[in-house]
Amino acid sequence: MASERRRNQVPLAPHPTIPYIARMYSFDITADSKAELYRDLAAALDSLTAEEPDPIANMANVSALIGQYLPDLNWSGFYRNLNDELVLGPFQGKAACIRIPFGKGVCGAAAATRETQLVEDVHAFPGHIACDAASRSELVVPIVHQGELLGVLDLDSPLPARFDAGDAAGCEALMRILAPRIA
Numbered sequence: 001m002a003s004e005r006r007r008n009q010v011p012l013a014p015h016p017t018i019p020y021i022a023r024m025y026s027f028d029i030t031a032d033s034k035a036e037l038y039r040d041l042a043a044a045l046d047s048l049t050a051e052e053p054d055p056i057a058n059m060a061n062v063s064a065l066i067g068q069y070l071p072d073l074n075w076s077g078f079y080r081n082l083n084d085e086l087v088l089g090p091f092q093g094k095a096a097c098i099r100i101p102f103g104k105g106v107c108g109a110a111a112a113t114r115e116t117q118l119v120e121d122v123h124a125f126p127g128h129i130a131c132d133a134a135s136r137s138e139l140v141v142p143i144v145h146q147g148e149l150l151g152v153l154d155l156d157s158p159l160p161a162r163f164d165a166g167d168a169a170g171c172e173a174l175m176r177i178l179a180p181r182i183a
Contacts, residue, residue: 038170041069045177055182060090062178066155067092070167074134075156079107081149086111089151096131105129110140110152116168120161132156139163141171145179 031037044065049058059078067076077091079100086100086107103112105127110117117140122128125138135156143150153175157163 034166034170037069038166038173041065041170042173042177044069045174049178049181052181056090058178058181062174063090063092066153066171066174070155072157072159072162073155074132074158075154077154078143078151079111079154080151081111086152091154093156094132097129100129106138106140107152107154110142111149114142114144114149116141116172118163118165118168120163122156134158136160137162139167139171141168141175143175143179143182145183148183150179150182 031040045062048061048065052058052061059080063077067073070076073093075091075093075096077093077096078089079086080089081087084102086102088096088098100108100111102108106117106119106122106125107129108127117138119125119128119138119140122130122135122138135158137157137160139155141153143152153171155163155167155171
């Protein structure tokens, strides 16, 4: 009963394969709060990636997981660091820019500084790269393992100021789990 109550309070879109995947990997997203949502996502991410050695498969599942359970996103995915350039990785959403130089746009800024970029209004960000004109806010988290930048997690929303410090901290925690599994 408590699980049913919690499901109704979080604006999560139902998906027909999630119950099967949840049973297969033993996770359940039933959050009452943002902090609990990120704890549930961390447990799900851990379960999905723990035994899989392929980094692309892990990024694909994580982009799908985040895209499914974080509300108000229009893009969730990864850019990989290949020879000091960000190259498009697995994602959920519209077709995207394939290559981004370090220092260019929100993703490039995160790669160059190795700092999370929390942008309330992408149109006010100098040099923003508009892959989807509907995007209004963006959160980009660098993925670092043993001092090496592996890539970035990129989340876009059609809502201005969609992301906050709780989202940044939650996604940073998710990437700490994922980093050694894509290294």
